[in-house]
Every structure is written in structure tokens, then in C-alpha cells.
Amino acid sequence: MTKPDTDMLETLFQDARATPPALPDGLMDRIMADALAQQPASGARGWRAIWRAIGGAPAFGGLVTATAVGFWIGVAPPSNLPDIAAQIITGASFATLDDGSAPELTAFGWDIEEG
Amino acid sequence: MGRARLIGAPAAVSRKRMSLDAALDVAQDDxxxxxxxxxxxxxxxxxxxxxxxxxxxxxxxxxxxxxxxxxxxxxxxxxxxxxxxxxxxxxxxxxxxxxxxxxxxxxxxxxxxxxxxxxxxxEDIAEPADPAESAEAKLQRGARLDALQAALDTLPDRQRQAVVLRHIEGLANPEIAAILDIGVEAVESLTARGKRALATLLGGQRDALGYDDDKT
CATH class of the missing domain: 1.10.1740.10 (RNA polymerase sigma factor, region 2, helix turn helix motif)
Structure with a gap:
């Protein structure tokens, strides 16, 4: 391999590097279409979609907490709230302001009126 | 290469730190x-x-x-x-x-x-263009690339792949070794033999390809 031949070859390689072959018409479009056809769906389906819609694990944690607190309030309501669960289960009537079962509130009303 | 850097990572760094570095290397490398x-x-x-x-x-x-x-x-x-x-x-x-x-x-x-x-x-193998067409530089370049392609077509498969990857795609020998699933020394041998064959094939066409005219 003589020096001139080597130099000529290097020049040829440089030319080849500087002249990338033109792509066939439509090849890029076809490959892009393949890519999109094979691409896993960005919008997940089924339970995964619901999971994403509510915001993933952090949002789900908040939902669980809110649900548990709500359930507990239903089971063991604070003393100043009517025990609706017990009323539903036992069939007892609801407390109302005019049945005398809430004297504190009525008395409070009088206090306001009297100043 | 990323791998060499990983192997050369200081031993004193923690494993966690090193894996982070490795991840960054990969992201930067690829x-x-x-x-x-x-x-x-x-x-x-x-x-x-x-x-x-x-x-x-x-x-x-x-x-x-x-x-x-x-x-x-x-x-x-x-x-x-x-x-x-x-x-x-x-x-x-x-x-x-x-x-x-x-x-x-x-x-x-x-x-x-x-x-x-x-x-x-x-007849299906590309022929170098007729030297008569090489009056203009563009045609000359086209003829040269045709001649290079025709010469490449005569090389054995592995030599051709190695030469194209090394000298036209511009890849490093270790990457070519990974692509062709051979050792780096085998890549060096293939590219050397390929270049020698190309130089011999194309050397006889110096005049036709205009290399004696423009002194390139």
C-alpha cells in the first residue's frame, strides 16, 4: 500500500463521510409510522388509567385517609353531632331544634337575644 | 469509554455514590x-x-x-x-x-x-462512472464515491462492515468490536486488510478518478 494510495483512500473516506447518502423518499415517514404503531399507549387503560387520573400514589393516600376519617366519624361521631348511624340502625328519630332535645342551642339563642 | 471510567472509579467512594455516577455516565454517554x-x-x-x-x-x-x-x-x-x-x-x-x-x-x-x-x-455491481463525465467537481466526487462503493462491494462481508464502521461511520474500535461481536484486535486486523485491499483496487484508478489532476 503506497503512500499516494493511502492518501487517496483517506480522501475518499472523507468525501464519503461528508456526503451521507440521501434517504429514499418516504422512508423516514414509514419508520415514524412504525414507531407510533409500536409505541406503548401513553394513555393507560383500565385500572391503570384510573390510577393515573386520580394522581397516583400520593393522591390515593389522601383518598384513603379521607375515606377512613369519614367512616370513623360515621361509626363514632363526636358528641356534638347527631349519631346518624345509630339512628339509622335503631330507627330512632332525628334530633330537631323544636323537640327539646337540643336545649343548649336553644338556651344559647336566648342568651344572644338577652345580650 | 464509560466502562473504563467505571472500572477506574476511586475505591473510596460509596457504592451508592458510584451507582449514581454510573447512571449519570450512562445518561451522558447515551x-x-x-x-x-x-x-x-x-x-x-x-x-x-x-x-x-x-x-x-x-x-x-x-x-x-x-x-x-x-x-x-x-x-x-x-x-x-x-x-x-x-x-x-x-x-x-x-x-x-x-x-x-x-x-x-x-x-x-x-x-x-x-x-x-x-x-x-x-452487472448489478455499481461501476465507477465514466471518467469522461468527471469534468465538473460534483460529478468527479460522485464518480469517486461510486468507485469507493464498487471497491467496498468486493471486500468480504466482515472486512467491509469493519471498514465502513471505522472509516466512514467514524466509530471507535471497541464499539465496532461490540457491534461485530469480535475482539478489538480482530477489528484492527479486518480494517487493515480491508484498507489494503481498497488501496490496491482503487490505486489503479487514480487517473480515472482525477487524483493526479487536483493533487488530492
Missing amino acids: PDAALLVRYAQGDAAAARVLTVQLTPRAFGHALRVLGDRTEAEDVTQEALMRLWKIAPDWRTGEAKVSTWLYRVVANLCTDRLRKRRGSVPL
């Missing part, structure tokens, strides 16, 4: 891998960027190895299709996306050359 992960997550923009970046490289290699545009087109589309299919299972850090793709292209080319072997009529 942005295509990050794009492929985004593609697998459903990012259409990543699909477009990967297509635009990888298609010309795959087609360029296939065309120079096969010397046939139609076959090179088929190989390119097939290789990219395999990439899209493997994307959800891609394991970042094991190989560069481009290395993986070149390897698929190289194997698909080898398959086609095997099928073709012994059945290619001589």
Missing part, C-alpha cells in the same frame, strides 16, 4: 437511551427524535455494506422496527442504543449477503 425510555412511556416526540437521528445512520451503514438502496431501505426499516419492539424491555446501561442498532443492521446485512452470495450478476 442520550438515545433516555429517549428510548421516554418513547416506551408513550412520548411521541421521543419517537420522532429517535427516528430522525437513527434512520440516516442505519441506512448509511446498510447502503455502504449492501450497495443496494432498496435492500438498505428494507434493512433500515426492519432494524428500527426491532428497536421499537424492544423499547419497553430496554435495560439502560447495558449497551448504547446506536451500538445495538448498528449490530442489528450488521447482522441483517450479513444475512442478506449470505443469501445473495454467488447469485449476484456482475
Whole structure:
């Protein structure tokens, strides 16, 4: 391999590097279409979609907490709230302001009126 | 190479720190891998960027190895299709996306050359352009590239692949070794023999290709 031949070859390689072959018409479009056809769906389906819609694990944690607190309030309501669960289960009537079962509130009303 | 840097990482750093460095190395070494992960997550923009970046490289290699545009087109589309299919299972850090793709292209080319072997009529091999057409520089360059392609077509498959990857695609020998699944020394041997054969083949065409005219 003589020096001139080597130099000529290097020049040829440089030319080849500087002249990338033109792509066939439509090849890029076809490959892009393949890519999109094979691409896993960005919008997940089924339970995964619901999971994403509510915001993933952090949002789900908040939902669980809110649900548990709500359930507990239903089971063991604070003393100043009517025990609706017990009323539903036992069939007892609801407390109302005019049945005398809430004297504190009525008395409070009088206090306001009297100043 | 990323691997060499990992091996050379200071022993005093913690394992966690080193794995972080490794992840950063991979991200810096191979942005295509990050794009492929985004593609697998459903990012259409990543699909477009990967297509635009990888298609010309795959087609360029296939065309120079096969010397046939139609076959090179088929190989390119097939290789990219395999990439899209493997994307959800891609394991970042094991190989560069481009290395993986070149390897698929190289194997698909080898398959086609095997099928073709012994059945290619001589007239199907590109001939150097008529020297009479080389009056203008553009034509001259075209003729030179045709001559290079014709000479490449005469090389054995592995030599051709190694020469194209090294001298036209401009890859480093370790990456070519990974693509062709051989050792670095074998790559050096293949490229040296390939270049020698090309120089011999093309040396006889110096005048026809205008190299004595423009002193290049």
C-alpha cells in the first residue's frame, strides 16, 4: 500500500463521510409510522388509567385517609353531632331544634337575644 | 469509554455514590437511551427524535455494506422496527442504543449477503462512472464515491462492515468490536486488510478518478 494510495483512500473516506447518502423518499415517514404503531399507549387503560387520573400514589393516600376519617366519624361521631348511624340502625328519630332535645342551642339563642 | 471510567472509579467512594455516577455516565454517554425510555412511556416526540437521528445512520451503514438502496431501505426499516419492539424491555446501561442498532443492521446485512452470495450478476455491481463525465467537481466526487462503493462491494462481508464502521461511520474500535461481536484486535486486523485491499483496487484508478489532476 503506497503512500499516494493511502492518501487517496483517506480522501475518499472523507468525501464519503461528508456526503451521507440521501434517504429514499418516504422512508423516514414509514419508520415514524412504525414507531407510533409500536409505541406503548401513553394513555393507560383500565385500572391503570384510573390510577393515573386520580394522581397516583400520593393522591390515593389522601383518598384513603379521607375515606377512613369519614367512616370513623360515621361509626363514632363526636358528641356534638347527631349519631346518624345509630339512628339509622335503631330507627330512632332525628334530633330537631323544636323537640327539646337540643336545649343548649336553644338556651344559647336566648342568651344572644338577652345580650 | 464509560466502562473504563467505571472500572477506574476511586475505591473510596460509596457504592451508592458510584451507582449514581454510573447512571449519570450512562445518561451522558447515551442520550438515545433516555429517549428510548421516554418513547416506551408513550412520548411521541421521543419517537420522532429517535427516528430522525437513527434512520440516516442505519441506512448509511446498510447502503455502504449492501450497495443496494432498496435492500438498505428494507434493512433500515426492519432494524428500527426491532428497536421499537424492544423499547419497553430496554435495560439502560447495558449497551448504547446506536451500538445495538448498528449490530442489528450488521447482522441483517450479513444475512442478506449470505443469501445473495454467488447469485449476484456482475452487472448489478455499481461501476465507477465514466471518467469522461468527471469534468465538473460534483460529478468527479460522485464518480469517486461510486468507485469507493464498487471497491467496498468486493471486500468480504466482515472486512467491509469493519471498514465502513471505522472509516466512514467514524466509530471507535471497541464499539465496532461490540457491534461485530469480535475482539478489538480482530477489528484492527479486518480494517487493515480491508484498507489494503481498497488501496490496491482503487490505486489503479487514480487517473480515472482525477487524483493526479487536483493533487488530492
